Amino acid sequence: MNALELRGLQKTYGDFTLDIGELTLPEGCVMGLVGENGAGKSTTIRLILDSTRADGGSVTVLGRSSQEDPRRTKAEIGAVLDELGIPGLTALELGHVLENIYPNWEAETYGRLLQKLSVPADKPFHKLSQGMKKKLGIAAAFSHNARLLLLDEATNGLDPVARDDVNEMLRDFAAEGRNAVLISSHIVSDLEKICDYIAFLHKGRLLLCEEKDVLEASYGLLHCPAARLEELDGSAILTRRITAFGAEAVVRRDGVPRGTELSPVGIEEIFIAMAKEDRS
Amino acid sequence: MRGLLLKDWYVARKNCRLYLAVIVITSVLFVFLETGAAYLLYPILFAGMIPIMILAVEEKTGWNDYSLTLPVTRRQIVSEKYIASLITVGGTCLFLALLWLVRLLVLGGDAYALARLPAQLLCYGVLIPAVSLPPMLRLGVEKGRAVTMAVAVAVALVIVMLSMRADEIGQPDIAARMGWHIPVLALIAAAVFALSWLLSIWLYEKREL
Numbered sequence: 071m072n073a074l075e076l077r078g079l080q081k082t083y084g085d086f087t088l089d090i091g092e093l094t095l096p097e098g099c100v101m102g103l104v105g106e107n108g109a110g111k112s113t114t115i116r117l118i119l120d121s122t123r124a125d126g127g128s129v130t131v132l133g134r135s136s137q138e139d140p141r142r143t144k145a146e147i148g149a150v151l152d153e154l155g156i157p158g159l160t161a162l163e164l165g166h167v168l169e170n171i172y173p174n175w176e177a178e179t180y181g182r183l184l185q186k187l188s189v190p191a192d193k194p195f196h197k198l199s200q201g202m203k204k205k206l207g208i209a210a211a212f213s214h215n216a217r218l219l220l221l222d223e224a225t226n227g228l229d230p231v232a233r234d235d236v237n238e239m240l241r242d243f244a245a246e247g248r249n250a251v252l253i254s255s256h257i258v259s260d261l262e263k264i265c266d267y268i269a270f271l272h273k274g275r276l277l278l279c280e281e282k283d284v285l286e287a288s289y290g291l292l293h294c295p296a297a298r299l300e301e302l303d304g305s306a307i308l309t310r311r312i313t314a315f316g317a318e319a320v321v322r323r324d325g326v327p328r329g330t331e332l333s334p335v336g337i338e339e340i341f342i343a344m345a346k347e348d349r350s
Numbered sequence: 351m352r353g354l355l356l357k358d359w360y361v362a363r364k365n366c367r368l369y370l371a372v373i374v375i376t377s378v379l380f381v382f383l384e385t386g387a388a389y390l391l392y393p394i395l396f397a398g399m400i401p402i403m404i405l406a407v408e409e410k411t412g413w414n415d416y417s418l419t420l421p422v423t424r425r426q427i428v429s430e431k432y433i434a435s436l437i438t439v440g441g442t443c444l445f446l447a448l449l450w451l452v453r454l455l456v457l458g459g460d461a462y463a464l465a466r467l468p469a470q471l472l473c474y475g476v477l478i479p480a481v482s483l484p485p486m487l488r489l490g491v492e493k494g495r496a497v498t499m500a501v502a503v504a505v506a507l508v509i510v511m512l513s514m515r516a517d518e519i520g521q522p523d524i525a526a527r528m529g530w531h532i533p534v535l536a537l538i539a540a541a542v543f544a545l546s547w548l549l550s551i552w553l554y555e556k557r558e559l
Contacts, residue, residue: 121418121559141421149419155412157404163360170353171420194364196411220419 071133073097073218073250074118078127081113088113088274090127095252095267100244102261102282103254104341105271111254112152114271115222118252119149132217145173148211150224154203156195161206164195165213172214183209187232200227208236212243219243221253225260233257237264258338268337272345282337289340290332292319302326308343354422354430355437357413361404369396369403373442381449382457390446394471397442398478401434402498405483406491414559428550431483432543439475443468469532473539480539480546488553 074095081088088110095101105111116122118129120136129136131143156164161184169175184191187205195203204227211219219240225233241264243249255261261268268285270277278285289308292299299310299317306325311318320335320343362370373393380389408414417427447468454461481501486494 119419121415123558141423143421144419145421147419151415151419153412153415155408155414155416157357157361157407157411157413158364159357159360167353167357167360168420170356171422173421 071097072130073099073132074101074252075130076114076118076127077130079114079117079124079129080126081110081117081122081124083113086110086274088117090114090271090276093269093276093279095250097250098244098247099266100240100251100253100264101267101269101279102258102265102337103252103269103271104258104261104337105254106273106345108273109271110274111271112222115149115151115220115252115254118220119144119147145214146217147220148214148216148218149220150204150207150211150222152223152226154195154207156203156206158194158196160192160194161189161209162191164206164210168210168214174215176213176215180209180213183212187235201229201232204228205232205236208239212239217249219249219251219253221251221255223255224253225255225257233260240264258336258341262337270341270344272341277344285337285340286334288323289335289343290321290323290326291335291339292321292326292330292332293317294319308340308347351426351430351433354417354427355434358401358404358430358434361407362400365407366400366403369400372396373445377442377446377449381446381453390467390471391474393442393446394439394475395478397438398435398475399482400438401431401479402482402486402491404434405431405486409491418559424555425551428483428487428554429547431487432479432547432550435476435479435483439472439479443472443475446471466532470535473532473535476539476543480543484546484550484553487550488557 072094074093076090076093078092079088079090086108103111103114113122117124118131118136120129120140132146134143136143159167165177165180168180169177181191183189184206187209189202189205189209190198195206198206204224208221208224211221221240225236228236237260240251240253244251244266253261253265262282265282267279268282269279280288294317296312296317299307299312299319302319302321303325306322308320308322320339321332323332326332373396376396377390377393380392408417418424447464450464450467453459454464482494482498484494485497488494489497
């Protein structure tokens, strides 16, 4: 069973349209959702949660339509939004509230995670730093036996140690087999460490949704004289940069002659290249 | 529902202390100072505004968004506000009834008012959230407040016009003077409250957050 399936998902706000053709997140996997500011990452997560009504398409979460028994579905989803809205409660008070909302709340796990992430239990939410607020949200998301985690820029604002802890938690979570994670982030280096799948969102459109390894194997970085670049099939070149020392281009491996030496290219470079290609 | 009510209690405890103080002080003052039953609408007014105050805090802090990630429906989120209204207004009416009983025992007075007044005040009290919550849940607290203010001004004008009749000032049985009996008043209040509840659910389910 897939943890998440989006088919033909659409939402229009004024002159912006989100159009997710097809996105599939298998169980046991972590998917990174990469996109520039305003690309529609948060909107996608809100559509999955049915917080925002889609104009078209379908969302299937853990084998169920998102609108079929939403309470049961949300009980199995742990969500950390970009802005966590807790009205002045302390971590302790939030725990008591969520204990009375989630059927599978684990108070012990919550307490343990607050300690692990160094979140003070008795400080009002509005007095916590931005990073602490995110950590509190993460602790809550992990404390009710969720099967799908939706994290919207959840690790932004965390210190490197905390980010590493959270990344490890996400890896362990997904490794439990029936769980899955969808995480959107600008920190692509984190996504490269933990993600199995990468989805690129650009100006509301899903440019691709692919296994990270396949993606990295499909593209490469070519360093060559500018003249040689002109000899290549133009459709294989995503981006090019010409300097006094030569040319540098992100290319599709299957579009360049066999034996051409290509350097590995990171997810961030591929995304930037695809976004610029789409723009032109 | 229990979790949402507990959240409201925590928020009220931190943000509505002034309201609670006003309710207690005005209740004691107006019961024992024999100022007239109409003044007892003050603590009821503040009691009815507590859920609205909590709604404002929630909107300001972004709880509306976060709550939709939880396994609660929009229907439950709205219903919890109405239940909270009944708790705050009903609790205040009970408090007033207790004060009135103490006053009866200590100072004597109208024993019939003990039975009649809290029921009347409860009926008036539930009208405050009934009128305020639908526009606020649909439009947000700021825009909804404008609608509520317009209704409040209209209601205040009616009360002022009634109060201007000299023989009605300070009379505890304004409703009776208007020819309404408590059961009729209760029926009207219950109907308005119930319709408001249903309307709010319908409006909030349509709202884009």
